Amino acid sequence: MSVAPLACVIVDDNEINRLTLEHLVDLSPELTLTASLASGLEALEFFRQGGHCNLLLLDVEMPMLSGLELAKLLPRPGPAIVLVTTHREFAVAAFDIQAVDYLVKPVEFGRFQQAVARVMAAQPAAPTPPPPATPASSELFVKVGTKTVRVNFDEVLYIEALSTYSVLVTPTHKHIVYLTLKALSERLPFAHFVRVHRSYIVNTRRIEAIEDGLLKLMQYEIPIGKSYQEEFMRRLESL
Template sequence: MTRPFACVLVDDNEINRLTLEHLIELTPELTLAASLPGSLEALQYFRQGGKADLLLLDVEMPHLTGLELARLLPQPTPPVIIVTTHRDFAVDAFNLQVVDYLVKPVDLPRFTQAVTRVLDQQRTLATPPSPELPSEAPGSALFVKVGTKMLRLNFDEVLFIEAMSTYSILVTATQKHIVYMTLKALAERLPFAHFVRAHRSYIVNTQRIDAVEDHMLQLGKYEVPVGKSYQEDFYRHLRGL
């Protein structure tokens, strides 16, 4: 899209709306389509044909929570960024495949990061589809789709892969690469036996584990938890190395 993204803001707190309206105004890629004081007004807006390229959504609102609203929106739903004072709703929010989850008060750098994720996601969706892992390069390298380009990545350098909503983050010692595949889809395509699921949100390169303590894996400067339901299979794999 070359035009600004039409943004709809839903929050029952007027001060919060004014703050987010100002952040939208400071973001050239966005334009404010509607600023609404509650979920019922938002539901009416969309049911009457209102459009949005991006929905900024509070959670705790009278009559209908933001998460309940997200489930009721007509299809196709716009990308959703949750903006709330509480972290407790994060799991439910990402189960709805929201793009990002912001905790108030929101500053401009964090807001910009969230908007950039939406823009990157929408540009990728607008790009003609191609296989994310189309071919294997010699050795431990694969071509992966990162943004709009195919990147040859040496998987020996990948420490772990983290799930983030509908995409995955490949983490090396020096870089992070966003791949527009779910962790489950990526796990099904990886040909390397030493990449093992350790948690619902993590696949780790067992060859890059420096230490294991109290169900936490040390990989360089990072720590990754071993999920309770994954512990038996994961540790069996480690003992077999």
Template sequence: MEPAAPLACVIIDDNEINRFTLERAVQRHDQLTLAASFPDALEALTYFHAGGEVDVLLLDIEMPHINGLELVKLLPEPKPAVILVTTHASFAVDAFELHVLDYLVKPVNYARFCQAIARVSVPKPPVAPAPAPAISTPVAPNDLSATGTDLFVKTNGKLLRINFEDVLFIEALSTYVVLVTDKYKHIVGGTLKSMEERLPFRHFVRVHRSYIVNLHRVEALEDNLLKLGQHEVPVSRPYQDELIQRLQAL
């Protein structure tokens, strides 16, 4: 069996030292090949529209002319796997909106870099339907503490009380999850699986590998999309039958 072809990687970072560091990481990785490296997003955009090869895009956020988040919106389809690389964790919510593959904070550890690349190059096994969370799921001490519909979650270095009746859905973002309400998005460390195991509310249901929804806030289900306020959440096939049963039982 022939080894898989290396992934074409493009780097965009206006800082020469950071760009060189990423170039070295790409050259060191046996599943990557460096297709191009740019100090400017405008120059890179020209490359993309000309049909330049790219499977993985390592993208800085804070750059002149066009920042990384703006560039993601301008990328031609089909878009490459985008890994944001930045000095600030505060852009994670905006990254969540753009559905980037991963979010690395500088200085980038090579092991963490390889972990991000593995999400591109290693096929993921099929996801089996997740069982509905039990009503009395144990809660991890000093992390989540339930009283009625409230939980305390760790976000931005503090414990914040959140009324989960206000939470529309929970989405996975790399090593974080985002709790989405009508007005706010709260970033919480941990995986979607760990959050699912700690939720003591039966009406929060897994509908996709990346989403848990609050059934009390579902307005409609159409074409495998759940409408919750101004948001739409996809429903994957393994979860459809159970979801419909749960909705009809409300």
């Protein structure tokens, strides 16, 4: 699955350095340039106006407002910060502002990519999608003949294949549905309906007994196909 590129902002008062960083960002498919700013004050205004980024490439030494001062004024949680400077002695300061990495000018592309990889690794994991919701009701609408009928599936004992149709069997009715058994089984959202035979799906909540390879549901007896036995017993134990 493809990952959206990280929004990147460059802040450096030196135009040549900014152009160099812009070129490195352009060469990195993981990044997209949001803004390239010439001073810490411009950057501060950018963020105060609601600007956003995932990665801030930040020069340390700038007039009026240094990169370190700017970093301390940013809202939290803020963007991942990579300091870019000509002086190695700012490494301790980088640690103090919790910068993800620290690049020394002139920045080489290989070293720049290492920093980008560290930023990518530090990004929060995408939230796990919630499981599909269990239907609040056991009732579904199904097409029976020329009508669409509301059926309470708690009352369905089993479903039987009938050529290209299916039959929903309840204690009092038999509904012929214009769907194959396979198509109907794929639409059922209820885990307690289990295929036990090439011609039958049963409501496990209505099984009264299992004897001699037959499922007893009221007055009906449904065979368990040999190829379905193992999966049926496993499903039965998990319900």
